[in-house]
Amino acid sequence: MAFNFPAFSYIIALIVDAFLIFFSLFHVIAFDELKTDYKNPIDQCNSLNPVISTSEYILHLFFNILFAASGEWFSLCLNIPLIAYHINRYRTRPVMSGYGIYDPTSIMNADVLTRCQREGWIKLAFYLLSFFYYLYGYVIALERDRIEHT
Amino acid sequence: MEIEPLWCATDLEKINWLEGATFVRPLFKMYQPTPNIPEQSLPNGLPPNLDTSKQNIIPHDKAHYQFNGVHSAHSSRSSSPLVRLGHIPTSQLPPARSIPSSQLPPSRSPITTATQKMAGLSVGHSMQSVNPKFSTSTPNLQSPVSFGPNSAFSPISSAMPKPKSSTELEDTAVTNSRTADITKPQQTGNHQQAFPTNSIPNQQQPVPSGSLLTRPNQQQSVNLPSSSNQPFQHNLPQQQPQLRPVAQNVPQQQPFSNQFNPPQSMPGPQLPQQQRPPAQSQAPPVAIPPFPVRGHPTNHKLHSTKTIDRHITFQVCRVLTHPPQTVSSVQGFNGPVQNLQGMPMPATNQTGPPQATYQPQASPVNGQKANLHSNRYPVQQTGSPPSQPFPQQQQSGGPLPQQPYQQAAYSSQPQSQYLASQQAPYGPQQGYQNQYQGVTEAGFNKYWGTETIDLLQTPNVLPPRKVEAPRIYLGQEVLDQANCSTDIFRCTMTKIPENNSLLQKSRLPLGVLIHPFRDLSHLPVIQCNVIVRCRACRTYINPFVFFADSKRWKCNLCYRINELPEEFQYDPVSKTYGDPSRRPEIKASTIEYIAPAEYMLRPPQPAVYLYLMDVSRLAVESGYLHSVCNLLLEELKTLPGDTRTQIGFVTYDSALHFYGLAEGQSQPHEMTVLDIDDVFLPTPDNLLVNLKDRMELVMELLSQLPNRYNNSFDNNSALGAALQVAYKMMGPTGGRVTVFQASLPNVGPGGADGERGRLAEDYSGGDASQSRKRLLQKYYNTKCKSQLVFEHGRSIDATSPPFLTPSMTPRKVSLALECSGQQIAVDLFIVNSTYVDIATISGISRFSGGSVHHFPLYKSSKALSRDNFEKCLRRYLTRKIGFEAVMRIRCTRGLSIHTFHGNFFVRSTDLLSLPNINPDAGFGMQVAIEESLSDVKSVCFQAALLYTSSKGERRIRVHTVCLPIASTLHDVIHSADQQCIIGLLSKMAVDRSMQSSLSDAREAFINVAIDILSSYKITLNLGTSTSGLLAPSCLKLLPLYISALLKYAAFRTGPSTRLDDRVKAMVDMKTKPLYLLIQQIYPDMYPVHNLESQEVILNSEEEPVPLPPRLQLSARCLENKGAFLMDVGDQMIILVCPNVPQEFLMEALGVPSYDDISEQMYEIPVLSNLRNQRLHQFVNYLNEDKPYAASVQVIRDNSPNRVLFLERLIEDRVENALSYHEFLQHLKTQVK
Known part of the structure; x- marks a missing residue:
């Protein structure tokens, strides 16, 4: 049973996706803390910004590049909306001079806060679902590979 | 019979x-x-x-x-x-x-x-x-x-x-x-x-x-x-x-006719x-x-x-x-x-x-x-x-x-x-x-006139006197009187719509404007062991709570029932026990508590003042140092504070100059730090010194400072470094940093982007060549690509957002936030003659709860600007100040506050951190209705400001406002508060122009006017038969104000506005209290040539004050033989027309003839005759409400300065802007 490239990209996506799930959990919790006045927005943004913008966006982009390389177009298509959203989000981040997409000075505005929180939940759901999809994709890729070899 | x-x-x-x-x-x-x-x-x-x-x-x-x-x-x-x-x-x-x-x-x-x-x-x-x-x-x-x-x-x-x-x-x-x-x-x-x-x-x-x-x-x-x-x-x-x-x-x-409005879409059952x-x-x-x-x-x-x-x-x-x-x-x-x-x-x-x-x-x-309210309003x-x-x-x-x-x-x-x-x-x-x-509709449309104003038919829409804030009627005399003054707390509506859809239908913005630290002549101060607050939501007890019985009260914000402490039965005034409703807390909705120890995280801080002064070449040339130092010398003893008050000075050009005021020295000791990239304090102490102990040294320093840098030709200004030092010096205590900035900060950390500055200057000058423009575009594309929304997508000018938004490095933002965290507020005095990038440097004030004062083209040789600067500074130095403040806004369940406007840092969903609070700071909040309010009769907003007074006392100032609920669109629209709406709109528009573009903001203004008038038209239910532009009386000034806003420095188009002025105008929109803001947007104009024959009222000192009617800001209101005073807030301009009666010139102005009015007539001489007295009384009367007296300038109609006056006649058509009437016509075509 050979380990082909599509299967590799799926297993990577699987692992990375697990991280992403944790990130979005972290994200949701962080905003909940903010909302309940548990944490200072400055600290919260300082901890959130690197996780979200650098890690999450880059990781997500990374396994999608793998998908593209391995020709898994369907999986890629599933992720394209989120990529577009991420790019747009980064492009219009409030503090242009920094890389962070959360601005402690505006984050406490109730509308921003609720939007971010909703975003966290939606992403969490998306990553969870796609986790199982990647698992399935991984198995399929292996199967396909096995069938071809036999 | x-x-x-x-x-x-x-x-x-x-x-x-x-x-x-x-x-x-x-x-x-x-x-x-x-x-x-x-x-x-x-x-x-x-x-x-x-x-x-x-x-x-x-x-x-x-x-x-x-x-x-x-x-x-x-x-x-x-x-x-x-x-x-x-x-x-x-x-x-x-x-x-x-x-x-x-x-x-x-x-x-x-x-x-x-x-x-x-x-x-x-x-x-x-x-x-x-x-x-x-x-x-x-x-x-x-x-x-x-x-x-x-x-x-x-x-x-x-x-x-x-x-x-x-x-x-x-x-x-x-x-x-x-x-x-x-x-x-x-x-x-x-x-x-x-x-x-x-x-x-x-x-x-x-x-x-x-x-x-x-x-x-x-x-x-x-x-x-x-x-x-x-x-x-x-x-x-x-x-x-x-x-x-x-x-x-x-x-x-009147009342009668008013009622002719049909109640719109009344939900019957409700x-x-x-x-x-x-x-x-x-x-x-x-x-x-x-x-x-x-x-x-x-x-x-x-x-x-x-x-x-x-x-x-x-x-x-x-x-x-x-x-x-x-x-x-x-x-x-x-x-x-x-x-x-x-x-x-x-x-x-x-x-x-x-x-x-x-x-x-x-x-x-x-x-x-x-x-719910039954016990309260049985x-x-x-x-x-x-x-x-x-x-x-x-x-x-x-x-x-x-x-x-x-x-x-x-x-x-x-x-x-x-x-x-x-x-x-x-x-x-x-x-x-x-x-x-x-x-029948025919013949009755007339009646509508009684209720509704056809704006097109009403050129003189201004009331002759000040526009009063609409009163809030709660239905109980006692409550009405107890309600918070509209000067302090003002809502865009005097009745809150009962649900969100009703609010949406009315198209009115919902929000409150607060002026929490306003100077008050009468303020009940209470010192007690227990401050009575709701245990669930921490609301302070207020006149609008419901008493279940004499031992318990029901919170009017969260409806929890709380116990009343024994002590609360005691009436401090009559010194007897009994009815809790006699307590001052229940009688007044603006009240101040002296906070007990549990409200302090640390001992109250002393008043600490640090002055940072720009001593670059431009600064020296402007000569502001003389004014500042002289004023400080005069006011040193009146600075708010107690025996612990500390003071310090730092000057900066391309280096930082510290002044050690060590005990025992006869001279201040200057230390210069050249390393501005990695700043440090030259000595650990004696930079901030106790004012009382070192008074002589400080005075000595102040007398030396103005001339100390006369021979300096350093063009650089290291504001960023200076701020960092300030942070280091004040970190342990917190306090107020006052920055005097005269040139573009260009070196050191956080120095403004020099290129950006130059480009912006070119642009604001309006003479950029084509190639320059291309370069500019390129610059945008490379540096500010995100927010690149040029006006109309094609032409660019200095109004596009990249210039309006601060080009702050994360470091600078974080400095502002750190300052906020250490209870340091930075106030800016900008006395520039060139571009200084206020958009960027005002950020430090914005998040630290400071204030920004701008004196464009300042030269101390110009009497007017110096006068203005000194008045402003004097007020600044002596006004009340509160340190390490936080303000929390609470509102009745079902409402939520979602966007804050003003200078502060939002630390939590309802908590504003204000390192300093001053009496001239105003705040705005947008409010959303999240749940239906139909089961309550009234809603409350409570703002509680916890601060340390300059005397080192921890105090809480609480304002509570209570508003009734309206269930019909008709009610809602007729409860609108036009001035407050304008105040809130302008704040929202500033945000809009920062986030997208100025033209967006302008469009938003027009849309608001159209929407509101349209919804009103629907309320009227007149069908198509009406002509004209109908507005309810409570909104009749809205289009006027909006058309004025479109011509206001912050939002007007065209190259004639300097970028700094525009940004400063925007900052003002965000931070000025409403009454000053309205005056800036739509200045008051009065005829003053016949004051002696005008109606007279008595002012607080029982002196007669003439009250001329307000005039529309239009040239048609000017007469050839009159004199007109325009009150712009911090400035009054008197325009004297050529054929003004000789007596007026002689007696009121003290000049022999029209031509003798000099170009620099900046005051009205005091003469002993009726006309002159009346004029003075009138000017003083206008000054009463202002934080500091406005400067007065008298202008002949043929002097070049007349532009100052004429440019503010904003109802007339000006270059590339509609006149008020045209604006109305435009609205009319859009209102459906």
Whole structure:
């Protein structure tokens, strides 16, 4: 049973996706803390910004590049909306001079806060679902590979 | 016959049929005659007062007829009743129906022929067509089924238990319809004829007599809702005044006419809920109006009929019940008698017999209605006493000046904001309105003029006096008085819509503006061991809480029941125990607590002041150092603070200069730090020193400083480094950093982007070459690519967002935030002559709760700018200051505050961190309605500001404002506060222009105006027949302000605005308190050449102050022989026109001739003559409210400076901007 490239990209996506799930959990919790006045927005943004913008966006982009390389177009298509959203989000981040997409000075505005929180939940759901999809994709890729070899 | 002359008058009027005036008058008369009626029945003992008039009175039949005639004529109202015969609304019917033909009046001696005719006509007509029309016209009320006689009677008793039930409504309706069928004795006929007025007394009659059980009940039940209705109460006074003869006529009419608005889309069921139980019905008239309220048809036009129906019903009821009584018993007569009493004196007596009888019955009903607030408002809230509305009207803007435009005249009067907003849409009068509306559209559009202003027809829309903030009416006098001053707390609406969809429909922005630290002349300060707060939401106890009993109170924000501490029973004023409501906390909604220790995280900090001064070449040239140091020298002893006050100085150019003020030295010791990239403090101490101990050294330093850098030619300015040092110096304590900046900060950390600066300068100069533009574009694309939204997508100018948003490095933002965290506020004084990138450097103030002051093109050699700078600085140095402050805004459950405007850092969803708070800082919050508020009567906002005073005391200043709930669109729109809306809009627009683009913000402004006016038009429900641009009186200035905003420095287009000025204007929008903001947006202009002949009022010191009328900011208001003063807030400009009277020049200005007014006339000489005195008094009067006196500049009409004045005539067309009138035209095309 050979380990082909599509299967590799799926297993990577699987692992990375697990991280992403944790990130979005972290994200949701962080905003909940903010909302309940548990944490200072400055600290919260300082901890959130690197996780979200650098890690999450880059990781997500990374396994999608793998998908593209391995020709898994369907999986890629599933992720394209989120990529577009991420790019747009980064492009219009409030503090242009920094890389962070959360601005402690505006984050406490109730509308921003609720939007971010909703975003966290939606992403969490998306990553969870796609986790199982990647698992399935991984198995399929292996199967396909096995069938071809036999 | 006293009455007769009146009659004649009315008839005449009717013939000429003038607007609302005539309309009201008939009513008034009707009241008068009614007293007479009972006299016939006198035998059983009339009240003495009535007796007096007995002899003169016409026999009662006659009187009635007259009234009838008049009334009917009146109701038909337009000059020719005939025309309308075909489609007379049911409104007219009632009177007509009930009248037996035999009674028809024709020959009454007092009545003029005209009236008689009219009466006859309407009556006759109505008789014929009554029944069918009636039923049809009020479809929702009366189902055909209900017409049956039985239903009419039976429902009454059932109505009692459930006053609000819809069935009841039907009942009343039924009875009404019945009336037509029943043949009545004379009496009935009379009553019905007289109906609008008569009906009132009738209702009351039944109550007193015990035998009349069923009827009275019904009445009461009916009454309940409406009487409890606040708006209605307002009506009351209006109605009552009618009784009083002449003088008040005008005001009375206003209210009346106002009501012509049909209540828009009233949710019928909701109304009753909100209404308060009228346990204590006040004046008899109050009880009357309720009827209309009850059944709201969704359709407005139907309203009128219904109201009428109700009236009729009552009449009928009375009739039905009475006839037997009248025959057999005294009581029967009693009824009418009482009517008499009640009717004539409603205005004055609240205890008339009918009322008294009412009360007991009404109260049980109340219990049923009790809701959240029931304990607080167990009783019907007392309407404002009859007398109240009038004075207020007058306040809110005299009708007189606007008279030239007929419509305007009426509209302005009634529309005194309070009235407009407060009127009960459902008052009895409204019933009439509706009638009229129903009657015919032609001829009644005029009426709308009384309520609505056609902006296109009203060039002079400004009230002659200051625009007063609309008052909030909670329905209880006590609460109204306790409510927070509108200067401090202001909401964009005086009534909060009950749910979000209603808010959306009205298209009004919802938000509050707060000026929390305003200088107050009277502020109750409380020191107590326990500050009473809600245990759940931490709300401070306030006048609007509900007391469950003397030991417990119910929070008005979260509705939790809390215990009241023992101590709270103690009244510090009278030094006795007892009623908690005597406590100052319960009496005043603005209050200050001296906080006990648990409100301190650390010992209160001392007052610490650090001054950072730019000493680069440009700064030295501007010469600001002299002013600053001299002023500081003068004011050192008056700086707010105690014995711990510390002070320090740092100057900076391309290096940092520290001044060690060590003990024992005779000279300040200067230390220079050249390394500005990695700053450090040269010595650990003696940089910030105790002011008291080192006073001499500090003074020595201040006297040396101005000339110390005279020979420096350093062009650099290391503001970033200086701020970092400041942070290091003040970190442990916190305090206030004052920065004087004269040039673009260009070196060191956080130095502004030099390239950006240069480009922006080019641009603001407007002379950038094409190649330069391309370069600029490239620059944008590389550096600011995200927010690249150029105006119209093509041309770029300095207004595009990249220049408006700070180009802050994360480091600089974080510095601002760190400062905020260490309780350091940075205040900026920008005395620039070139571009300094305020957008960027104001960020440090923005997040640290500081303030920004800007003096463009400052040169100390220019007397005007120096004067202005010094005044501002002096105020700044000596004003109150609060350190390490936080402000928390709470609001009633169901509302949420979602966006904050101002200078602060939002630390939590409702917590603003304000390292410093000053009396000139204003804040704005946008509010969202998250849950339906229909089950509460009022909502509250509470702002609590916790700060350390300069004396080292920890204090909490609490402001609470309470607003009633409105359930109809009509109410909501009429409760709008135009100035506050403008204040909030401008803040939102600043955000918009930062986030997207200026043109977006401008469009948003226009859209807001269009939306609001459109929704108002929908409210009016006029269909397509109207022309003109209609606005409610409370919003009549909105388009004016918006057109002014579009020409305001922050939002105008065109290259003529320097970028710094624009940004500063935006900062002002965000941070200035409303009253200053409005003045900047739309300056006040007054004629001052004839002050001595103007009306005079007394100011606080009992000195006479002339009050010239405000003028529109248009050249058409200027006269060639006048002098005009424009008050722009921090500046007053007096424009003297060439043909001004010689006496004015000589006496007021002290110059021999027109040409002798110099170009630099910056003050008005003090002379001892009346004109001069008056001018000074007037200027001082204008200065009273300002944080510091404005500088005065006198300009000849032919001087080059006249532009200063003329550019502010913003109603006129200026380069690439519409005039006000054109703007209105534009709105009109858009309003659908």
